[in-house]
Amino acid sequence: MNHTIFYAIGAVLYIVGAPFLGCLMDGAERKLSARMQGRIGPPLLQPWYDFVKLLNKQVVTVDRAQFFILTSYLVLMVMSGAMFFSGNDLLMTFFVLSTTGTFLYFAAIVPSSPYSSMAASRELIQEVCYEPAVLLLSVGFYLATGTFNARAVFSQNTSLVVFLPGFLASYLFAMIIKLRISPFDVSTSHHAHQELVQGVTTEMGARNLALFKLAEWYEMVFLYGVVAVFILNSSLVSVLAAILVDLVIFFCFVLIDNTNARVKWENMLGLSWAVTGLCSGVNLLILMMIR
Amino acid sequence: MGKVKKSPWLLHYDGSSCNGCDIEVLATLTPVYDAERFGVVNTGDPLQADILMITGGINQQNAPVVKQLYDQMPRPKVVVAVGTCACSGGVFRECYNMLGGADSTVPIDIYVPGCAARPESIMDGIMKAVELFQKRSDEHDQYEKEHKGEAGPVDPNINTARDKVKMQEMKGAADA
Ligand code: SF4
Numbered sequence: 343m344n345h346t347i348f349y350a351i352g353a354v355l356y357i358v359g360a361p362f363l364g365c366l367m368d369g370a371e372r373k374l375s376a377r378m379q380g381r382i383g384p385p386l387l388q389p390w391y392d393f394v395k396l397l398n399k400q401v402v403t404v405d406r407a408q409f410f411i412l413t414s415y416l417v418l419m420v421m422s423g424a425m426f427f428s429g430n431d432l433l434m435t436f437f438v439l440s441t442t443g444t445f446l447y448f449a450a451i452v453p454s455s456p457y458s459s460m461a462a463s464r465e466l467i468q469e470v471c472y473e474p475a476v477l478l479l480s481v482g483f484y485l486a487t488g489t490f491n492a493r494a495v496f497s498q499n500t501s502l503v504v505f506l507p508g509f510l511a512s513y514l515f516a517m518i519i520k521l522r523i524s525p526f527d528v529s530t531s532h533h534a535h536q537e538l539v540q541g542v543t544t545e546m547g548a549r550n551l552a553l554f555k556l557a558e559w560y561e562m563v564f565l566y567g568v569v570a571v572f573i574l575n576s577s578l579v580s581v582l583a584a585i586l587v588d589l590v591i592f593f594c595f596v597l598i599d600n601t602n603a604r605v606k607w608e609n610m611l612g613l614s615w616a617v618t619g620l621c622s623g624v625n626l627l628i629l630m631m632i633r
Numbered sequence: 634m635g636k637v638k639k640s641p642w643l644l645h646y647d648g649s650s651c652n653g654c655d656i657e658v659l660a661t662l663t664p665v666y667d668a669e670r671f672g673v674v675n676t677g678d679p680l681q682a683d684i685l686m687i688t689g690g691i692n693q694q695n696a697p698v699v700k701q702l703y704d705q706m707p708r709p710k711v712v713v714a715v716g717t718c719a720c721s722g723g724v725f726r727e728c729y730n731m732l733g734g735a736d737s738t739v740p741i742d743i744y745v746p747g748c749a750a751r752p753e754s755i756m757d758g759i760m761k762a763v764e765l766f767q768k769r770s771d772e773h774d775q776y777e778k779e780h781k782g783e784a785g786p787v788d789p790n791i792n793t794a795r796d797k798v799k800m801q802e803m804k805g806a807a808d809a
Pocket residue numbers: 650651652653654655688689716717718719723724747748749750
């Protein structure tokens with residue numbers, strides 16, 4: 343009973359707090375990027391200013407369906423995050439997460455603009471790249487803990503990273519692709535230009551782009567939350583450790599973003615499957631043997 | 634509603650120029666001048682842009698392109714002409730194919746002179762554009778507030794203050 347309330351609070355905190363946290367993380371990322379390049383960079387709250395501006399712009403609709411699809415994308419993203427933080431079934435959570443990717447694909451393809459359509463198919467390829475790692479991860483959680491139930495997974499005595507280092511590695515790799523960090527920002531880029539104008543967001547303006555940004559903030563908090571699960575155990579110190587690990591990973595991602603050029607999608611596909619197969623696969627085999 | 638001036642996204646179009654101003658605009662966005670500290674993002678997408686920055690003059694070939702870019706930008710929007718070429722046609726003015734400066738095709742709000750325009754003055758132009766951007770947004774909100782609950786305009790595609798005023802003027806002219 344006590345725990346149920348605890349987890350319900352987790353979900354509510356996520357739904358209310360994730361946009362703010364995600365926005366701050368987005369701002370910190372831009373600021374850190376700028377500092378790495380020797381620039382002063384935008385203020386920390388820049389993503390918020392952008393968001394408010396986007397809501398104030400005239401709505402130019404390329405295709406009316408896009409708003410509906412993007413809203414579904416956002417709702418599903420919030421749902422998968424809330425399911426995760428409220429300690430639901432992990433397998434289900436990751437399945438809902440995969441569905442969100444498909445909605446983004448539809449949102450990009452309905453305006454039938456050449457740039458946006460091409461980016462949409464690239465978004466599908468991105469999904470093909472990160473999906474195996476994410477799905478295998480739930481298998482890894484199952485083998486390590488004997489359940490798909492997130493609550494049981496969250497409250498282990500030893501940190502899961504001890505059993506699942508390979509899964510963590512391939513998950514982090516998948517995260518780079520999922521967050522569209524350079525070199526794997528083939529479908530859309532956070533930075534000024536892309537060879538496909540703005541990738542999947544080319545035909546999203548004003549309100550629609552704001553929705554997309556909001557979903558990205560939710561996504562970011564969710565993905566970093568999954569990393570924390572590897573570190574958390576029943577002791578309180580692990581919470582601090584998890585936050586620290588998240589911060590280090592955040593820094594590394596910005597560094598990778600700033601030091602790598604975009605790769606071709608073929609390379610991304612090959613590389614991501616190789617990493618997933620090697621790290622997750624070997625880890626999986628070892629787990630199956632010792633269990 | 635809200636401050637929009639903290640997030641001006643630029644769309645840069647280089648017309649018929651010597652590329653001098655083009656390079657200066659890029660310089661404005663590099664670490665030395667760092668326009669991003671004012672929230673400026675150089676986007677390539679007219680649908681997401683707030684400020685259209687034109688360098689170089691307009692000729693027969695690029696006139697429709699510039700016009701289309703301008704039309705594709707959602708309101709409120711501001712147009713800045715950077716460099717003598719964009720302001721008046723500059724050294725290319727007398728060429729047989731030239732129409733003139735950028736204002737021969739789209740309405741220009743801010744003129745940034747110089748051949749080439751220096752990054753400092755380009756920044757200054759951007760800052761002026763940002764103020765205008767905020768002003769237009771405020772005017773629109775003010776209008777909406779004053780005319781709340783009134784019957785909307787006839788054309789569902791027309792929804793800014795300026796368009797409504799224009800519609801009324803046209804109606805008045807037709808009545809007279
Ligand atoms: S104003 Fe001067 S530097 Fe700029 S495009 Fe024209 S000729 Fe080149």
